Every structure is written in C-alpha cells, then in structure tokens.
Amino acid sequence: MKIIETVAEMREFIAAKRQAGKTIGLVPTMGALHEGHLTLMRTAKAKCDVVVASIFVNPTQFGPNEDLDSYPRDLAGDAVKAESAGVEAIFHPQPSEMYSAGYATYINVEGITDKLCGKSRPGHFRGVATVVSKLFNIVQPDTAFFGQKDAQQVAVIERMVRDLNMAIQIEVVTIVREADGLARSSRNTYLSKEEREAALVLSRSLRLASEAAAKGERKAAALKSLVETEIKGESLAKIEYVEIYSYPDLAEIEEVKETALLAVAVRFGTTRLIDNIIFNN
C-alpha cells in the first residue's frame, strides 16, 4: 500500500489506474480509523477495483475552540488497518498542501447546514463541503463512501454533488456500533471509563424511539421526548440537541411519515458525541 502526500503524486497514481481501466472508490477520513471506517473501506473494495482512503484532519471544518490540535492521529496504525481492509493508497497531505498561501475558495450548502451540528459548529459544513470537493477533484473517484453516523454530513454532500453536477456516486454505509451499542467514533477515545458507560444512553434512547415508532408512534414531539427523557436520566450527559427532521432535506416535521432523521448530540465531560437513527416509512 502506498502513502501519498502530494496532489501531484495522487493524480499520477489515479491516472495510471484509469489507464488500466480500473474503477476508483474513495473513502475520505480524518484518520484514527475504527471499525466504522474499515467497514466503509471494505464496502468500497467490494464495489470498486481500487480503493483510496484519505486521512486528513481538515483544519477548515474545526471551529476556533474545537479539538483540532488534540484530534487523535496515528498514521502508522491507520496504515496497517487500511491495508487490511483493502485500501491500495492512502492520501495523507499536509495542511499546507491542501490550503496554500492565498487560499480563498469555499463551498456553502445553504439551509440544511444551519441546524443540528451546523448550529453549534458554524463553518463546520463549509469546511467539510470544501475539503470533500477538493478530494473529489484530486482523486476523481467513481464512487465515494460515507458513514450514516454523520447523517447531516451525508445530506450536505449529497446535496452538493447533485447541485454542482459532480459526476460521482455517493454510497452511504450504516452506523457501526460496539457490541454494547455505542456508535464507533474516533472521539470515543476521549471518554473516561465512567463517561464511556454513560454514553450508552445514546444508542439506548434511540432504540426506545425506534421501538415506539415500530409500535406506531408517529408524533415527532413524542419520539423526541422519549429520547430526551432517557438521556436526562443519565447525570453525566448534557444534551446539545435532540431533533427530528425529514431526511435528507432536514425540514421541520410534526409527524414521521416519509424518511426522517432522529439525531442527537450530547456532551460527556468535554467530549461531544453524536448518534442517529433514520426512520424509513
């Protein structure tokens, strides 16, 4: 497996694969790879001839008081995991390779980026859309793979791809969880033993909502309330949001009729975790 640090070298790698008639799958990541990422890579490998994973902790999607500096980085460990999941090249540029002097161009997906995580993280999805668009232009994959864990990110990227006529397929892979239900996240490593235990309230509360919906509950307020009450029962949990929106257009809904997203963001100490379920009606 190759580790590629420059745009020029990445383009060369891709050009050679294209010449050989290979299809390309891209898995954009920020590294600190876990089973969620590896599932994306294995899915990509099953669908494309060549899988490229990017590992780039993108500064433009972090706010000034966020965890850019402390975000876990482990390129050597990531390389072993990615190779085992079928990745042929890791694109691992330095920030200066991606954002050179005078950098000035940003992509905004309006509307759906104002709510959920976009509300407490202004500029986050601008950074995400921008870097993903750059990665798409550098790697020019046939298909790019994203996790449903970041449901709003998926909605933003799908909207951007459609709006800007990008010739790329987006594949979304369901949330991978620990055996006890905690959604895999690179930020789980921040949790103390007590917080790790407390964080189980996320998947537990979503399961309650899922069960209620299965039994016929359609009222958004009732489903939200179930989740909120459960999370408030956990003293280490501080709710940032519990929201239900139509999906992927993130419009306000009173009843869950079409596809809808129930998404939560909760702090445990200084660690902010997100989780969600999608109702497909």
Added chain:
Amino acid sequence: MKIIETVAEMREFIAAKRQAGKTIGLVPTMGALHEGHLTLMRTAKAKCDVVVASIFVNPTQFGPNEDLDSYPRDLAGDAVKAESAGVEAIFHPQPSEMYSAGYATYINVEGITDKLCGKSRPGHFRGVATVVSKLFNIVQPDTAFFGQKDAQQVAVIERMVRDLNMAIQIEVVTIVREADGLARSSRNTYLSKEEREAALVLSRSLRLASEAAAKGERKAAALKSLVETEIKGESLAKIEYVEIYSYPDLAEIEEVKETALLAVAVRFGTTRLIDNIIFNN
C-alpha cells in the same frame, strides 16, 4: 452542430468523445455572441479536438435590479456563428435544468470578489463561480477558455480552479475590440448612437495610461488620475470605478511593478460597460 439542453445528454455527448480519445475545450458564454466569443471558440478549436460552447444566461450572477430579463438572447443567430467558429455542440440548458427545486450550493471565492465589479454587484461572482463549476463538472473539459475583458472573473475562476484542485486548464484570450477601439460586449447593443460614440472614451483613456506607463510612469495614482480625467471629459460617462490592483491577486498597490490590472466600469445612460488593460512588467 448539436444543441443540447439537458445535463444527461451533454454527459452522453462528452462520454462518446472521450471514448474516441478526443480532447475537449469549453467556452462558457451567456450568448449574444460577438467577435470576442468567436475568438475564444477559434482559439479553443486550435487547441482541442472538440469545442463545446455553453449558452446560458445564468440567473444567479444577476442582482435583483440588473438586466437578467432584458439581456440579449438569440440562440438561432448564435448557433450559426458558433458553428462557423468550430463549435461542435452548444449546451443550452433552461434555468430549471441548472437550478432544480431545493438548489442550495454556492461557491465563494473570498477577498478578490469584494472589489471592482464585486463591490457594486454583490453575489455576482458567487453566481459566476457556481455556474462555471457546474459547467466544468457537466462538460469535464481539458481546457476552458475565458476572455481577459472580464479580468476579475478570470482571477476568480483561476483562483477557484487552483483552490479546489479542479483538473482543468484555464486559457485566457485577450480583449477583442471594434475597429474604433470599443471592447466587444453583448451589452454594447444597449447603447444609443450618442452613447456608442461616448463609450470610446474607455479605450481612449486606457490607451493614455498605457502610453504613460510605456514612458516610465509607475505611480498607480498618476495612472488612475489620467484615466479618470479623460473619462470625466465625456459628459455622457458616469464613472463607477477606476482602479489599479496587482493581478491576479487584486491587492492594493502604489506602484506598478509586477503584473497589474487597470480596470474601469462606467455607465452610459443605463448601460454599464467595463474595460481594462494589464501591465506586464
């Protein structure tokens, strides 16, 4: 020559050309083709196997009080001209084909879009960058051709292409003028006979600055003042701006040392015309 109205059909046309190993040149226009556009097309034909011209009066680059509705449209006439200049396909989508319901994604090139035309036309370059990026993704040309007449637009597009790592070459073609010096523009058709005569002050004033620079004048203020004085001598002319900036980064300069842009925007009645010269030192 083909006239193509849908993204899907455009992609099919391009895919067939790619399969045949052809290189593609794109000339984005808003139609009302004049000799400036035709020069772009002929230049494209000299450099690429297949030339596609887009004709799309892009609503997102017009302000609420601008000339979107009255902008000259003449597809039949344009088709004849484009074909004679070597164009193999015109991409002529309806606005709804480019901006469908729920459209939400815009590209901003920051900084250089705040000055010159960007100052009096807020949102204009956001619309330009967005639609050009869409056209690039739809046509996927090797090279795209733009006129130096829209010098700030060129700077914005070159910055966007570099920042977002778009795999496209940008070629810039010098300003094409009428025999008497007036820069070709689709908006020249708006001018009355008197305004058409008065508008010659633009090229005349720029020529004065050019001659002064050739004789050694380096002070930006002095060169600007020459142009302003000349334009103010024409009673039908109303200056919007006369500016000198470094080019293409559009930074303030006191002396013309490196490449610099002297750009003017002037109204003649309700018609707003722009013109410019580039100093290459």
